[in-house]
Amino acid sequence: xxQTLITLVENKPGVLNRxxxxxxxxxxxxxxxxxxxxxxxxxxxxxxxxxEPNATKRGYIYFSLLKLVNVIAVKDVSSLPCxxxxxxxxxxxxxxxxxxxxxxxxxxxxxxxxxxxxxTVIIEATDEEHIIxxxxxxxxxxxxxxxxxxGKIAMRRGRxxxxxxxxxxxxxxxxxxxxxxxxxxxx
Amino acid sequence: xxxTIITYVKDEPGVLNRxxxxxxxLNYNIExxxxxxxxxxxxxxxxxxxxxxxxxxxxxxxxxxEDLDTVLDVIDISNVPxxxxxxxxxxxxxxxxxxxxxxxxxxxxxxxxxDNDNSICxxxxxxxxxxxxxxxxxxxxxxxxxIMRSGKVAMVKVDQDEHRVEIEEMKRQKGWTTQxxxxxxx
Numbered sequence: 346x347x348q349t350l351i352t353l354v355e356n357k358p359g360v361l362n363r364x365x366x367x368x369x370x371x372x373x374x375x376x377x378x379x380x381x382x383x384x385x386x387x388x389x390x391x392x393x394x395x396x397e398p399n400a401t402k403r404g405y406i407y408f409s410l411l412k413l414v415n416v417i418a419v420k421d422v423s424s425l426p427c428x429x430x431x432x433x434x435x436x437x438x439x440x441x442x443x444x445x446x447x448x449x450x451x452x453x454x455x456x457x458x459x460x461x462x463x464x465t466v467i468i469e470a471t472d473e474e475h476i477i478x479x480x481x482x483x484x485x486x487x488x489x490x491x492x493x494x495x496g497k498i499a500m501r502r503g504r505x506x507x508x509x510x511x512x513x514x515x516x517x518x519x520x521x522x523x524x525x526x527x528x529x530x531x532x
Numbered sequence: 533x534x535x536t537i538i539t540y541v542k543d544e545p546g547v548l549n550r551x552x553x554x555x556x557x558l559n560y561n562i563e564x565x566x567x568x569x570x571x572x573x574x575x576x577x578x579x580x581x582x583x584x585x586x587x588x589x590x591x592x593x594x595x596x597x598e599d600l601d602t603v604l605d606v607i608d609i610s611n612v613p614x615x616x617x618x619x620x621x622x623x624x625x626x627x628x629x630x631x632x633x634x635x636x637x638x639x640x641x642x643x644x645x646x647d648n649d650n651s652i653c654x655x656x657x658x659x660x661x662x663x664x665x666x667x668x669x670x671x672x673x674x675x676x677x678x679i680m681r682s683g684k685v686a687m688v689k690v691d692q693d694e695h696r697v698e699i700e701e702m703k704r705q706k707g708w709t710t711q712x713x714x715x716x717x718x
Contacts, residue, residue: 351680358561362552369549378548380565381620381681390680428647428654432619433568434687460615460689467615467687471658493538493577494568495682500621503649504677 347376348403349429349499352391352410353383353417360415364391367409373397377496388417392498422499429499431477434459435468438488447487454480465490533610534563535590536686539578539597540570540604547576547602554596560584564683575604579686613689618664622655622671623678630674641667652677 354360361380368375376394383390397403403421410419439447447466451458456470470480474497481492541547548567555562563581570577584590590608597606626634631651638645638655641663647654657667661684668679 356561358559359556361562361565362549362556365549365552369546372545374545375548378567379682380562381618381683382679383681384676384679392680428621430619430621430646430656432617432658432682432685434615434617434685436687459617467689469617469658471619471656489571491687492569492571493579493685493687494570495566495619495685496568498619498621498680498682500623500654500678500680502647502652502654504625504652 346396346398346403346423348395348397348406348421348423349427349497350391350393350395350407350410351420351422351499351501352393353419354389354391355415355417356382356387356389357415360389363413363415364393364410367413368395368406371405371409373402373406379496379498381498392496394497420501422501425501426503427499427501429473429497430471431474431497432471432495433469433477433480434491434493435470435481435484435489436491437466437468437484438464438490439466440464443487447484450480450483454483456480535582535584535593535608535610536614536616536684537578537580537582537594537597538607538609538686539580540606541576541578542602542604543569543574543576544602550600550602551578551580551597554600555582555593558592558596560589560593566683566685579684581684607688609686609688615687615689616661617658617685618661619682619685620657620664620668621678621680622657622668622676623652624655624671625652625675625677627651627674634674637667637670641670643667 354364365375373395376396379392380389395406397406407419407421410416437447451468454470454476455472456468458466459469460467470477477494541551560582563583566579567576582593584593590610594606594608597603628651634653641657642659643655643657645653646656655671657664664681
């Protein structure tokens with residue numbers, strides 16, 4: 346089962362290294378990882394997708410991430426209602442006669458043409474993963490020369506409580522997690 | 533000036549760790565990193581953005597990346613005209629009065645409202661990095677709850693592609709890497 350984790354981390358050198366070596370050490374494969382700025386300065390937000398069939402190990406990933414010093418908050422959103430989107434750039438080789446066909450495929454999937462030359466087109470699309478896959482299949486008849494795809498970025502639906510500043514300052518080791526606290530935090 | 537690098541790597545466990553520890557060892561801060569599948573199966577494409585003004589450090593980063601075992605190709609596109617896009621999700625609470633204002637703003641900027649749950653909206657925006665930044669600035673008038681931005685995603689512009697045939701030939705005949713070719717051309 347795929348596990349999607351939203352993680353808030355400090356924006357410092359070596360943070361990505363810590364997280365990736367955690368996954369390396371425990372031999373979990375990262376399916377995708379996206380890092381970007383968040384609403385707070387100095388805090389980056391990551392969406393990590395891991396592929397781990399064992400439920401105990403999935404919990405283990407969650408708690409070992411939480412223990413890292415630079416990690417401010419972790420949220421497992423695998424089974425929660427959330428929006429998960431992907432972004433893709435595709436470069437195509439087309440002849441001018443094929444341009445109409447390309448256009449109809451692009452319109453059908455709500456994609457956009459970003460840049461156009463004599464024989465090449467760059468297309469941009471954002472959507473859920475399976476629709477992006479369909480778009481690539483639809484463009485297969487034309488000559489695809491390059492694809493750049495980001496991983497999933499996820500956000501929960503509805504109101505969720507903000508991470509308070511005490512949580513940012515609290516060292517993870519000082520917090521004794523009781524089972525009911527953990528479940529409250531996860532919901 | 534910001535340095536933008538496109539890197540092709542093998543899709544194996546531990547690759548990201550190697551790249552991350554490489555940057556950590558040299559004590560460079562990665563501004564953003566975006567990884568995803570490329571057009572070839574088993575090869576992942578990374579777009580890395582670093583913040584370094586000085587040429588020496590830039591070439592150092594590039595050369596060290598090339599030395600890594602799992603890295604197949606490194607292309608520095610800081611000086612090549614390229615499409616540099618970003619993807620962002622913003623969760624906000626417009627309130628009853630702000631809804632129509634939000635709708636106008638979103639349609640004007642070419643963004644989309646992809647979710648509306650009890651008047652808490654999730655807005656999706658894509659565009660050039662400055663466009664996304666401007667939109668987020670304008671959205672600040674509403675109550676912003678969360679922002680998730682993907683890293684910058686880059687692809688060399690179409691107009692620069694007229695040399696493609698030439699490039700393929702160079703690759704075949706001389707066994708050059710893409711970076712050597714782009715050095716030669718631009």
